[in-house]
Amino acid sequence: MLKKTRKILGITCLAGLTLLFLDFTGTLHLYLGWMAKMQALEAALALNVVVVALLAVATLIFGRIYCSVICPLGVMQDVFGWLGKKSKKNRYTYSKAISWLRYTMLVVFAGALFAGVGTLVQLLAPYSAFGRIATTLLQPLWMMGNNVLAVVAEHYESYTFYSVDVWMRSLPVFIIALLTLAVLAVLAWRNGRTYCNTVCPVGTALSLLSRFSLLKVRFDKSKCRNCSLCTKNCKAACIDFKAHEVDYSRCVVCGDCIDSCKFGALKYTTGFNKTEKKKEDKEANGLSRRSFLLTSAMMATAAMAEETEALVDGGLADIVEKKAPTRTTPLVPPGALSLKNMAQRCTGCQLCVSECPNGILRPSTDMMHLMQPVMSFERGFCRPECTRCSDVCPAGAIKPLDAIEKSSIQIGHAVVAADYCISALGEAECGNCERHCPAGAIEMVPVDPNNEESNYVPAVNEEICIGCGACEHLCPVRPLSAIHVEGHEVHKMI
Missing domain, CATH: 3.30.70.20 (Alpha-Beta Plaits)
Known part of the structure; x- marks a missing residue:
């Protein structure tokens, strides 16, 4: 049930957020806009205390379900990982956490927020990466499909669909989105959740809480036959079947390990044993300092918007490309305040x-x-x-x-x-x-x-x-x- 529930919720969130980005009419925002407001970093920057508190409580109870259910970039990686498992089953292995890299990336991310280095923040933020991919790569395809339907509908004197302009808003951002998609696809196809557990600052921040979650995937040593199927199916590479241990800072509660175990040796329960407590107490050393960094990062700054590129506008019968002027001060929308x-x-x-x-x-x-x-x-x-x-x-x-x-x-x-x-x-x-x-x-x-x-x-x-x-x-x-x-x-x- 854990795996099925996670899949249903994850696919629902991924589909809803993708449609939110693809929709150019604005109608879906009335029904799906709340999904965007549930994203961790965005909620923190918007000072949405209710959402931040709910995500924190959910993590303390259930573990890192945010990464496997709510985060669209995480669910998208699961799709690529699923495709990888189609070509080769039991493909994963256990590896120790690269803690120095994870926390370095978190500190760099927090520092970029404080310093206003927006480019670095947006490259690392998971929801921003997903939005970049959906808007730059997928929305043009969606709009072209709409235009085909508009032509067909017009042929039958129906105006259910209407044609829209399809154009590239920014070549550099298109290239970045394409590279981001390629890197994530390769990493997820080969190694599962590599990005989430080594690079993603939101995942690392949530890992500080997930260590102490009430519900966890736990071993029943009396039933374990050391067959290693749990480890070979763990996309987070966080299960050491030999030591009967799970790294809860990396576990995203996907349920694949429980589903793959033929002996019922793994359960998602509130049970707690001394071995796990000793291990977690050791990992908790220095937590206060990292928690301070996390809190500071969530309340810090991103970067200023600047100049934009010129694109075509039809104005006269003789089509000449209209260029953007060089503005002394960039323009940001009403409501941005400053x-x-x-x-x-x-x-x-x-x-x-x-x-x-x-x-x-x-x-x-x-x-x-x-x-x-x-x-x-x-x-x-x-x-x-x-x-x-x-x-x-x-x-x-x-x-x-x-x-x-x-x-x-x-x-x-x-x-x-x-x-x-x-x-x-x-x-x-x-x-x-x-x-x-x-x-x-x-x-x-x-x-x-x-x-x-x-x-x-x-x-x-x-x-x-x-x-x-x-x-x-x-x-x-x-x-x-x-x-x-x-x-x-x-x-x-x-």
Whole structure:
């Protein structure tokens, strides 16, 4: 029952979170959004005390079930491991814990959080790695499948599906996601939970609690025949059948060992014997110091989001690629409050990027702040009525807000480059930016007020401009718009 229950719950969580990232309509968030908020690191950064407490209590009672049930990256590795077992059964062996590597990675992770080295944090955080893979590699395939269905449906005069643009948000992040998937697949296929028990900081942090869990997989020595099947089926390489010992800091309570034992020598119980107690007391030395590191890491900072890449936008009949301007200050979504808050809380999970219906969020390509979301308006603008990113953020990097609040938040202001403006240069009468500004912050004024035949140029009222990017997106000038938005380090209400 343990293995079957774990499989059902694990597959449910993996499927639900994958669909959450694949869904570009935003409808599934109403039903599956809670799964993202159950992730350990994101809950800690969002100061979600209830979730953090529940995960801690669950670990103290059941062991590291988080890693085998709730964490999508852990369940994904189990899928690869299952494929590996199809090619060769009884493939695993026992190995001692590489404690120096595990705790070094945890300390490095905590240090990166404190120092704001977001790239390192996002490379190590498990949920962020899974989100990167789902958004960058799987969502485009999902969208292409949707587009095929849209063509078929249109042929039968049905509009159940609608076509969407499929585009690469960031080549560096695509390469990182591909490498991450390849490394995890190879490690899991060959050795099971290598990543979880040597690299993953969340797994190491939970291992500090799982040593003391109430329920554990325990040996009944009187029934054991030393057949080694438990060890050969342990994906965490944590069962020493010769010594009849289980390393509970690495055990993810998958139940494979119990299922493989033909003599009933392994049980998931609350029993406790002196040998195990002596071993755990020894392993507990120095726990206070590591627990302090864990607590500090959970409350520390991630990295600042930075500049983004340019992508294609259709604006004119003569298709010319529109490029992103060089912004002095990066733009982050309304609800982020400030660049500092984004740096403190964002884990780069890509959920807001995958859910953005306007195509303006994408992972930063700056090496110091890779994978955190930034805004750019080559494909659309931030519509005042849309609050999707704030609705889905599990880490508190983008605070929840309603449409009325959003329309009053100034994330930046528009800046005019008159040398590029076709109206100011007298090439054509335009005024696109004035007509489409939802805040009414742009007015076309004469270049020379004393000349009645003077050309007109946009003038921006920075006091009421909210930085939505409608002007930048709808400006017909290519490749760089004649008007662009500069971000504000601290957002304000207007």
